[in-house]
Amino acid sequence: MIAHVEVRTGGRGMHEITDRVQEAVAASGLAEGLCTVMIRHTSASLMIQENADPSARRDLEAWLDRHVPEGDPHFTHTAEGPDDMPSHIRAALTATTLSIPFEHGRLALGTWQGIYVWEHRRRGTVRRCVVHVGA
Amino acid sequence: MIAHVEVRTGGRGMHEITDRVQEAVAASGLAEGLCTVMIRHTSASLMIQENADPSARRDLEAWLDRHVPEGDPHFTHTAEGPDDMPSHIRAALTATTLSIPFEHGRLALGTWQGIYVWEHRRRGTVRRCVVHVGA
């Protein structure tokens, strides 16, 4: 089964989609299987990360800000703005696809894990994910 | 089929689980298919890496030590100790899920590839992985 999940990001940062991925698993009617999420963009990415204390996600974002800074004079791919090339690099360093087993109709995530769309562009947009659910 | 693999890590470093993932494939009775491993934590991760010379894994660990150091004064998520926030970042930069095709009942890994649980916390613990095997 294929489902589509869209997120209006509205700016840089992480947007949790765990519930929406779980809805796709529920809609499949399967008790056990594999759920795969792919984001259809190269300047946003996916991540499974700490879902409790938001300071962990802020520190993670800030680490990338320091190591993949906007305005790096080495960048030549700058036509779409200073935040474009860092976005591609951040996406390359994180995940474009994630595959999550499920049991008893529930994603087998750990207690502290959430699934996030990570917007890397300053001006967010609508980001599209494709979800596959199989046995 | 779903299987569970637990690893007592006992401290930072990489722990090979290739044989245990292969056991899950064998238990499925399938000759060909896809085997997916997910780690249920956000301060440990998964990796497929060189299984021969351990110096490659040591240099990799040391590179992360230099680029995501403990005690970075930028970190605010410090309540669980100085090694906690670096662990989340290291996990975000590596893998939480891996999907490995298999043929003739064997994982189709290259000769020099092993599957590792990578503990990022100084004080290790029991780390739980979920394995899905499908056709």
Next chain:
Amino acid sequence: MIAHVEVRTGGRGMHEITDRVQEAVAASGLAEGLCTVMIRHTSASLMIQENADPSARRDLEAWLDRHVPEGDPHFTHTAEGPDDMPSHIRAALTATTLSIPFEHGRLALGTWQGIYVWEHRRRGTVRRCVVHVGA
């Protein structure tokens, strides 16, 4: 269904394999499902990245050159040459496996996404990927 894709890389850089992965999907005869690619090496990796402007891929390669440089005096795994250890680190920071849903017989990639084998060694070689296509 399992397919094998080989790429003669001929030196560091990214080699698009989107069409060859799509051929494996077509050969399966399935309209909808999941396609997984794994690279059987630890000094080359996979990536889904911008397929339009090559300057984005060049800047990405150059960022890794600066952050994971050859000849870093910290490296001890140097028997296979100065480009070997950086290659393992670059592979660990990017992807070894990718899972891509497909619909209507076509990979559900975004308009600007291509699938690449990323050779990290200076002297390229033949790189082998395994492709699994399932319902």
